[in-house]
Amino acid sequence: MxxxxxxxxxxxxxxxxxxxxxxxxxxxxxxxxxxxxxxxxxxxxxxxxxxxxxxxxxxxxxxxxxxxxxxxxxxxxxxxxxxxxxxxxxxxxxxxxxxxxxxxxxxxxxxxxxxxxxxxxxxxxxxxxxxxxxxxxxxxxxxxxxxxxxxxxxxxxxxxxxxxxxxxxxxxxxxxxxxxxxxxxxxxxxxxxxPDLLRDPAVETLLKNLRARYDFVEYYMTDDPAGFLLVDGDGELYRLVLVDADQQQRLIEQVEASGAPQECLKLLSTGDNLLDPAMLNGAQNVTSDPYRQWKSHIRVATRLEGKRSYRWAVFEAGLPDSDVTAPNSTFNRYLEWLDTVGYSLM
Structure with a gap:
């Protein structure tokens, strides 16, 4: 079934x-x-x-x-x-x-x-x-x-x-x-x-609640770390990171391999914080104050109890150090175009 x-x-x-x-x-x-x-x-x-x-x-x-x-x-x-x-x-x-x-x-x-x-x-x-x-x-x-x-x-x-x-x-x-x-x-x-994320009613409810908060109209599943890209009507991007305990541990291992300071690793190891994935892509660009730069990409995580126990946080995406770029074709532009041609098809 x-x-x-x-x-x-x-x-x-x-x-x-x-x-x-x-x-x-x-x-x-x-x-x-x-x-x-x-x-x-x-x-x-x-x-x-x-x-x-x-x-x-x-x-x-x-x-x-x-x-x-x-x-x-x-x-x-x-x-x-x-x-x-x-x-x-x-x-x-x-x-x-x-x-x-x-x-x-x-x-x-x-x-x-x-x-x-x-x-x-x-x-x-x-x-x-x-x-x-x-x-x-x-x-x-x-x-x-x-x-x-x-x-x-x-x-x-x-x-x-x-x-x-x-x-x-x-x-x-x-x-x-x-x-x-x-x-x-x-x-x-x-x-x-x-993936289990797509089978979990709690994840479905979370996305519905976040839609009202971030006004997104599109979402796309992501991996490494698990979660979703959220896209609003103007093409602004957000990254929902949504991980269980095993995925959180793999993320911490990636962070350690990328040279993050020990203080940041301790924050992530508690399970109460998550890292913006964009930081892993830009780790080589860390300045002379690595702790401050890494910590600025860490957010407090919220617990979600579903079929599994998850932690989640939302980050801005589509920024210069991100691995994704905003789409050129946005929903609001499409609605404007539709207004100009809709009645001509009747």
Whole structure:
């Protein structure tokens, strides 16, 4: 049984909204939360053509995996060879300029003149696109039956008093489910060693809480040390270091090998502090006051009790001494671009 709670990365993805009532679409666009990227269509034929024409642009999730003894997860053969996540490949995902334009959700009204919403959903070729049906009282029975058969993923009644609040929440849930499902589909093909971080509900909750604090819209799993890169709408980077006791010990060994002062090693050895990974990359540039420079990269760690006992801290990333650079294509720039072209596709 696949108990993965988190995909190894997340970034916002595109939502396609379909309704023949242009006034309803206009009002709907005002009710969606500002950071949800959407395109509006008043024609099922246009919307379906747009979605299915872009099917070939969907990224191959297999590129995120590698055989433990070398080779590619796509090369086949190898019998019982284990497959691991390639965290370097996962991090490179944030440099793809088209990552936000991948379609994750199609939302359609049931009563449409060219074809009804259920027929529209049946004709979407990409099985990982999540489908939401807007329905009225008269079509609720059909919606329930379609949900039970897996034709749609959710249905929302237009008459609900809190319909827009429900819609915003549903879209966010399905955006994450879209990427998690495509990742899980690939792990089912290969015998993938899924890291414990991605299976732990406590880590999932931590990321949700940090999203509100740091306002990040993307994350990408990292290794050595374990954790995640967090990216906000303007491309500002943060590094969440999230390690268990064994990983903390390996980190201390790296710090010692890099020539850190004993006082700093003592701080890290207590388990109550963590080091900014950027310091390991810039250790050769330490000035005449090494203690002060090393200590400035140490932060108090917070305990997280999940399936394992973790320590975590967040550091600014993307700085000159960091091993990562900010992406040129940012989510806020994408939203600005989408505002200029969205209505032209209707």
């Amino acid at each position: 696949n108990d993965t709670r988190l995909a190894p990365y997340f970034h916002p993805t595109q939502i396609v909204l379909v309704d023949d009532d242009i006034d309803f679409l206009g009002n709907l666009s005002l009710q969606l939360e500002a950071d949800l990227p959407y395109l509006l269509f008043d024609s099922t034929h246009k919307a379906l053509g747009y979605i299915n024409d872009r099917e070939s642009e969907a990224p191959s999730r297999q590129r995120f995996f590698r055989f433990d003894n070398g080779g590619s997860a796509l090369s086949g053969g190898g019998g019982e060879r284990k497959v691991s996540l390639d965290t370097d490949a996962i991090t490179r995902e944030m440099y793809f300029t088209n990552r936000f334009s991948q379609i994750s959700i199609a939302m359609v009204d049931y009563a449409m003149p060219q074809m009804n919403g259920l027929e529209f959903c049946r004709q979407i070729r990409n099985p990982h696109i999540k489908k939401i049906l807007f329905t009225g009282v008269a079509t609720e029975v059909e919606a329930v039956e379609a949900f039970n058969k897996g034709v749609i993923d959710r249905f929302i009644r237009k008459s609900e008093r809190n319909v827009y609040e429900q819609l915003n929440q549903t879209i966010r849930e399905l955006q994450h489910a879209h990427i998690l499902d495509t990742f899980s589909a690939a792990t089912d093909v290969f015998d993938v060693r899924v």
